[in-house]
Amino acid sequence: MDFYDKERLTALQAKEEAQWITFAPFVFQATRVLRNSGILTTVEAHRQGITLQELTEKIDLPAYGVRVLVEAGLGIGLLVLSEGKYKITKTTYFILHDELTKVNMDFTHDVCYNGMYFLEESIKNQKPEGLKVFGQWPTIYEALSTNLPDKAKKSWFAFDHFYSDYAYPEVLPHVYAFKPKRMLEIGGNTGKWSMASFAFDPDVNITIMDLPGYVEGAKGKLEELGYGHRISFHPGNVLDETQKFPQGFDAVWMSQFLDCFSDDEIVSILTRAKQALNPDGHIFILETFWDRQRFEASAFSLQQTSLYFTVMANGNSQMYDSKVFLECVKRAGLDVVEDKDYIGVSHTLLVCKPVK
Structure with missing residues (x-):
């Protein structure tokens, strides 16, 4: 690029x-x-x-x-x-x-616009100081699972789902070519990946690990769709290093998740995710890297979206330069065995295994 x-x-x-x-x-x-x-x-x-x-x-x-x-x-x-x-x-x-433009505009206005006034304060304090325009939470993720204003919540999920909805149909064959039977999805959000997986592979069973609020929301939807016998839930906060990840999985899946954390937090999450794997298991990471884009407009959009993380989300994460992110993967003791760009609108799939 x-x-x-x-x-x-x-x-x-x-x-x-x-x-x-x-x-x-x-x-x-x-x-x-x-x-x-x-x-x-x-x-x-x-x-x-x-x-x-x-x-x-x-x-x-x-x-x-x-x-x-x-x-x-x-x-x-x-x-x-x-x-x-x-x-x-x-x-x-x-x-x-253009749906992409509409989603980005609504997200910018409904979620970010007023909070962006506090960008300098957020950078200095490494906290999402703009989030106070909606209320008092440590990060936006607690707010999304409780009582962020409806308009902001609607635009946030529309923004998040737009990108994953384009990527999932393309990435599913790559993931299930490895034939995982038990998968741990960390950061399950509303359960969209699990729904897509169950429709694609009739044999896979998935455990969703996420904050309790998200787990409850996903649980209701998946059970209503008749997937209750194939889905399990593990409520927890991945930033709490005293909480152990469940174990015995052929695959760990994380989509648009690790960009929500700082460099050191990514290393910590990946290190613990590695321990959740069976001996021949893989970690699948679907992310958007600004330096891996086909078009300059895509790189620009991701660079600016990083400031949402600074001001509104958590104060310490971003849409990463892949070189920075891959260094975190290395620090966690993982090798990248497959690396595929240009998935969906702007995603890259990383397939990782523990270093032997």
């Missing part, structure tokens, strides 16, 4: 980019309101263009508000104005119709 090996802007372009950065919060909120108010959808519906007066008559906002929003939309690049009529751009199409 050579996205960042040299500067590519002229001095004038760099100054323009600096203004975009300066007004980035304005750009984001104007785009969101243009989307949610129906302005962009209305302009899109008029392929030959629409005048400001015609647009104002169709939108339930004051004329002044419509005017300042569409003028902002011109500078943002969401609209063009030709012969007195507004039309949408290619960027607008993605704002309106």
Whole structure:
């Protein structure tokens, strides 16, 4: 990946980019309101263009508000104005119709936006200081399993599931080619991996280890679907090193989980996960590494998402550079025996075995 090996802007372009950065919060909120108010959808519906007066008559906002929003939309690049009529751009199409963009925008606004004010404080204290905009919890994970505001919770799970939903169908054959019969899933969340696994492999049995709140939620769903005889649960906090992991598994599965922890915490979790394996067992890690992306936009999105972990999630984790992450794997006494990039939207699968 050579996205960042040299500067590519002229001095004038760099100054323009600096203004975009300066007004980035304005750009984001104007785009969101243009989307949610129906302005962009209305302009899109008029392929030959629409005048400001015609647009104002169709939108339930004051004329002044419509005017300042569409003028902002011109500078943002969401609209063009030709012969007195507004039309949408290619960027607008993605704002309106691309599920990835919608999920990212809602997550940014509903989960992260207000808390981002506390970025500097979070970095200095290595705590998610922005989480206090919702309440008092040590990390966002306790809040998600209890009483994070509904809108924030909905956008958080939509964001999380969007990426895993694309990756799971592609990664299932790779994992079950190893024919595990007993699997420990650490960080089971809502039970989506277990549901996908049971549908894919009729013989596998899975134990989910997660915080008690998540375990209760997943348990209800899986039992309702008739998987109660194939699923077990082990409530616990993986950061509590006095809590032993269950043992006797052919595989340990962790998806979008270890990015929720610091370097040292990853080493600790992997070291204990290793002890849960049978002699010929494997640890499967599905993660998103910003340096393993096909497109620069993907790398950019992951780098910025790291700041969510800093401010809102836990204050000490991130979307990792794979070199940093693989050093943690090595420190835990594991070898990577298979390494596959470009799974789903942005994932990498690491298959690990204990060093002999």
